Amino acid sequence: MGLLYGLIAVGLALIFGLMDVTNFAHGEFLMIAMYLSFFLFAFFAIDPLLSAPLVAAALFVFGAVIYLLIVRFAMRAKANAGMVQIFTTFGLAIVMRGLAQYFFTPDYRSIPHSWLGGKTISVSGIFLPEPQLVGALVSIAAFAALYFFIHRTDFGRALEATREDPGAVALVGIDKNRVFAFGWGLGAALVGLAGAIMAVFFYIYPDVGASFALIAYVTVALGGFGSVFGAFAGGIIVGLVEAVTALVLPPSLKSVGIYAVYLLVVFIRPRGLFGSM
Amino acid sequence: MDKNFAARRRRDLIIAAVLAGLAALAPLFVKDVYVQNILILTLMYAALSQSWNILSGYCGQISLGHALYFGIGAYTTELLFTKFGVLPWFGMLGGGVIAAVIAMGLGYPFFRLRGHYFVIATIVIAEIGLLLFQNWEWAGAAMGITIPIRGDSWLKFQFLRTKLPYFYFALALCCLAWFVTWWLEDSKWGFWWRAVKDNPEAAESLGVVVFNSKMGAAAVSAFLVAIGGAFYAQFLAYIDPESVMGFQFSLLMALPAVLGGIGTLWGPVLGAAILIPMTELTRSYIGGSGRGVDLIVYGALIVAISLALPRGLVSLFSRAKPKGATR
Numbered sequence: 001m002g003l004l005y006g007l008i009a010v011g012l013a014l015i016f017g018l019m020d021v022t023n024f025a026h027g028e029f030l031m032i033a034m035y036l037s038f039f040l041f042a043f044f045a046i047d048p049l050l051s052a053p054l055v056a057a058a059l060f061v062f063g064a065v066i067y068l069l070i071v072r073f074a075m076r077a078k079a080n081a082g083m084v085q086i087f088t089t090f091g092l093a094i095v096m097r098g099l100a101q102y103f104f105t106p107d108y109r110s111i112p113h114s115w116l117g118g119k120t121i122s123v124s125g126i127f128l129p130e131p132q133l134v135g136a137l138v139s140i141a142a143f144a145a146l147y148f149f150i151h152r153t154d155f156g157r158a159l160e161a162t163r164e165d166p167g168a169v170a171l172v173g174i175d176k177n178r179v180f181a182f183g184w185g186l187g188a189a190l191v192g193l194a195g196a197i198m199a200v201f202f203y204i205y206p207d208v209g210a211s212f213a214l215i216a217y218v219t220v221a222l223g224g225f226g227s228v229f230g231a232f233a234g235g236i237i238v239g240l241v242e243a244v245t246a247l248v249l250p251p252s253l254k255s256v257g258i259y260a261v262y263l264l265v266v267f268i269r270p271r272g273l274f275g276s277m
Numbered sequence: 278m279d280k281n282f283a284a285r286r287r288r289d290l291i292i293a294a295v296l297a298g299l300a301a302l303a304p305l306f307v308k309d310v311y312v313q314n315i316l317i318l319t320l321m322y323a324a325l326s327q328s329w330n331i332l333s334g335y336c337g338q339i340s341l342g343h344a345l346y347f348g349i350g351a352y353t354t355e356l357l358f359t360k361f362g363v364l365p366w367f368g369m370l371g372g373g374v375i376a377a378v379i380a381m382g383l384g385y386p387f388f389r390l391r392g393h394y395f396v397i398a399t400i401v402i403a404e405i406g407l408l409l410f411q412n413w414e415w416a417g418a419a420m421g422i423t424i425p426i427r428g429d430s431w432l433k434f435q436f437l438r439t440k441l442p443y444f445y446f447a448l449a450l451c452c453l454a455w456f457v458t459w460w461l462e463d464s465k466w467g468f469w470w471r472a473v474k475d476n477p478e479a480a481e482s483l484g485v486v487v488f489n490s491k492m493g494a495a496a497v498s499a500f501l502v503a504i505g506g507a508f509y510a511q512f513l514a515y516i517d518p519e520s521v522m523g524f525q526f527s528l529l530m531a532l533p534a535v536l537g538g539i540g541t542l543w544g545p546v547l548g549a550a551i552l553i554p555m556t557e558l559t560r561s562y563i564g565g566s567g568r569g570v571d572l573i574v575y576g577a578l579i580v581a582i583s584l585a586l587p588r589g590l591v592s593l594f595s596r597a598k599p600k601g602a603t604r
Contacts, residue, residue, distance in 0.1 A: 022393070073584050082339065082392075083535050084587045090528065091579030098572025214400065214524075221397045256408050259401040266394050267386045 006235020007139035009219035011190035013231035027209025033195025063188025224272025320447035326545035328501035334540035337474025342399030348522030350506025376503035538589025
């Protein structure tokens with residue numbers, strides 16, 4: 001589970017952490033991805049595992065379009081930019097939830113038979129559910145790819161430079177909007193991947209994103225803004241803490257452990273575990 | 278003190294008195310219970326948002342966890358009333374004091390955090406409060422508390438046949454929150470807060486004790502919000518953790534101030550006057566289908582206003598006037 005939280009969080013880490021744009025609609029991106037993978041399954045009988053790349057690609061386009069149509073303008077605000085971003089993306093989240101209710105109805109849906117659903121695999125005597133296992137592998141791969149991408153490619157450097165000083169990068173010929181649109185697309189694609197895997201073993205409904213979004217924010221902040229590795233580590237910690245809390249406290253309190261650990265970490269290290277900002 | 282500023286403050290006070298007077302007369306013309314309900318909610322959110330604005334607008338410490346104080350106000354009042362028979366008026370004050378103490382207790386570690394780390398910490402602490410109340414059997418857990426009906430009385434602050442007393446209380450609370458803001462704006466605290474918001478390092482170097490001034494703002498803000506929570510509990514006569522401590526309350530408190538103009542005297546009132554009726558009307562006229570059209574309209578309006586007017590709706594009024602009298 002921790003690695004899946006990690007996977008949801010990486011997308012956010014990219015948008016929230018690396019580009020320093022608040023995105024309160026992240027959970028809704030996840031919701032859209034889950035629906036997409038549900039409909040691809042329901043209408044075309046494509047297994048979520050196969051459709052995952054399709055969903056990720058669709059979310060990439062979606063994220064980039066959202067940036068170009070809306071977020072770009074929110075970032076231009078001269079007065080209290082932080083609040084404008086929070087509430088623009090929050091309004092966007094409400095619209096997306098409303099649209100989902102309108103078109104998909106508030107019914108709970110699930111993908112009943114898939115290649116992975118409900119199966120377990122035995123690793124030296126320990127039974128692991130397959131979907132979670134595949135999710136974990138995908139998320140490790142995604143982290144590695146993103147880490148490489150940010151730190152070893154020109155684009156990654158351009159992204160970081162653009163956050164630091166948009167004026168200066170414009171001088172060396174980097175189009176800020178193109179870089180950020182790409183970054184948003186990438187962030188959305190990652191959460192799309194997470195959504196496609198989670199669609200296998202979670203109920204899908206218009207508000208599903210909200211419950212994961214807060215954990216994703218906490219994960220990113222726990223790891224520290226501006227650090228891909230931090231989000232990865234944050235995801236693992238959150239997953240472990242949740243599992244341990246669930247053993248000690250009643251299940252309904254399992255999130256308390258996550259929140260408490262976040263508070264503890266930032267009180268000791270106000271910039272998160274691996275934060276650079 | 279510059280003359281413009283003093284004149285503006287006098288004018289604000291007069292406008293507020295006139296508006297409050299007009300609002301007090303409103304029930305003479307509005308007999309419809311549905312409309313009265315909207316008016317009460319509007320006034321309540323104006324008061325809450327005004328209180329939120331003290332910490333987040335003036336002092337610049339964006340909190341998205343004020344639902345915690347709202348819930349504490351509601352729960353203190355109702356637990357004292359149902360378990361020990363303490364009158365809601367005392368419970369209300371008690372809730373306010375408890376909220377203020379908790380705000381300061383939390384402020385001690387919280388105010389070292391900055392930016393997103395602070396905002397997320399405020400969300401998280403309110404979520405912890407919500408989960409704890411949901412699992413606290415003695416306080417009704419997730420089922421909540423139904424307030425026993427003891428008949429109409431001011432003493433018990435409970436009215437079944439009429440909504441008017443609630444209306445006047447909400448109006449009084451709104452005026453109180455406004456007046457406190459107005460009064461603080463010109464006090465040394467107000468100046469400290471704006472300095473802390475704009476540049477904490479510079480403020481510190483000029484002798485403002487940044488930490489204490491944040492604590493002051495948090496305490497005042499939490500106290501007033503808790504009073505609002507106590508009012509809401511009496512008004513609904515039923516509370517459960519999700520309905521008084523949910524994350525949506527934190528956002529609903531912040532939203533009027535942000536749309537109206539964060540860190541301004543009139544922003545929260547103006548924002549609430551437009552936002553709350555809009556919310557209620559879209560919900561009852563186009564939300565009936567249950568298909569989320571109201572959410573689409575509501576969300577789109579929030580996006581449009583925050584993009585078009587980053588300084589809030591008050592900026593529509595102040596454009597003609599000389600800028601920056603307060604800075």
